[in-house]
Amino acid sequence: MENTVSQQEKLKQLTEKELNKPKFTAKEFKRQWVLIAISAVYVIYGIIFYYLPLIGWIMAFQNFKYYDGIAGSKFVGLDKFKFLFSDKTFLLVIRNTFAMGALNLFFSTVMAIVFAILLNEVRNRHFKKTIQTISYLPHFLSWIIVVAIVHDALTSTGIINELLLKFGIVDKAYPFLGDPNMFWGIVTFSHLWKETGWNAIIYLAAITAIDPCLYESAAIDGAGRFQKMWYITLPSLRPTIIILLIMNMGNVLNAGFELQYLLGNGLVQSVSKTIDIYVLDWALNARNTDYSLGTAAGIFKTAVSLALIFLTNTIAKKTGDERLF
Secondary structure (H helix, E strand, C coil): CHHHHHHHHHHHHHHHHHCCCCCCCCCHHHHCHHHHHHHHHHHHHHHHHHHHHHHHHHHEEEEEEEHHHHHHEEEECCCHHHHHHHCCHHHHHHHHHHHHHHHHHHHCCCCCCCHHHHHHHCCCCCHHHHHHHHHHHHHHHHHHHHHHHHHHHHHHCCHHHHHHHHHCCCCCCCCCHHHHHHHHHHHHHHHHHHHHHHHHHHHHHHHHEEEEEEEEHHHHHCCCCHHHHHHHHHHHHHHHHHHHHHHHHCCCCCCCCHHHHHHHHCCCHHHCCCCHHHHHHHCCCCCCCCHHHHHHHHHHHHHHHHHHHHHHHHEEEEEEEECCC
């Protein structure tokens, strides 16, 4: 009897799924052809500019020569990858990229959340809008301009050294841009200054979706502003934080190129070179011009980024949090 009931329930569930399953018919196509046409443009764009170029990955398994092309170049198997992982410079580059990427991810996430929560507590609407506008304006500056500002501020005659000398904190100008121990901190601070306001926008949007009744109930129970932030706002932001963290994990190896390349010099080269700079040196440097090695380094970067996304998504799934898939 129990088996019969369970089979009937399963049949009912399957029937409901079939009924709820969207059916794509000619009538449905005619009704939504505009949306389909717009979507098709982006699909075609993605195929042409994101997927077709992946054919070039074949170069990583060849001793690619420009005049021979992909079809005429000799296949060398995994030789380029073996060279990469036997190259001490590449291993150093991996360390630098991971370190700067992890620092940027951690501090940018924390600062964006804190800034969004604090900005949400501002009661003066005009002041709040002004602060928000000022905070995300640096996002629209190119890295060339940001590097120029950072460079001018940190030189021996820059404003930072002028203030340190004026208040007697140092006896002589400190070489910030020539100290390897300071480079990662400078890169992280530059990213925070440029992107914190912009990154906070999505958290501010998520905060506006929180039910006001929760805050009213907390106020009745005697909760202060800090307690509301800690026990209501922050837990409510958890799904958004997890989703963005999973997505941003794929960008850990995108630690940057312009900032490190332009601020880097011979004194800090051991900590400033990233995978992107390494690829540039091997693929476009007139002394090397090894497109195959640059492509292999790019494939490694992509593979690690995908692995980090899948790993983070799996952890989120195991802990019962929001996930991408």
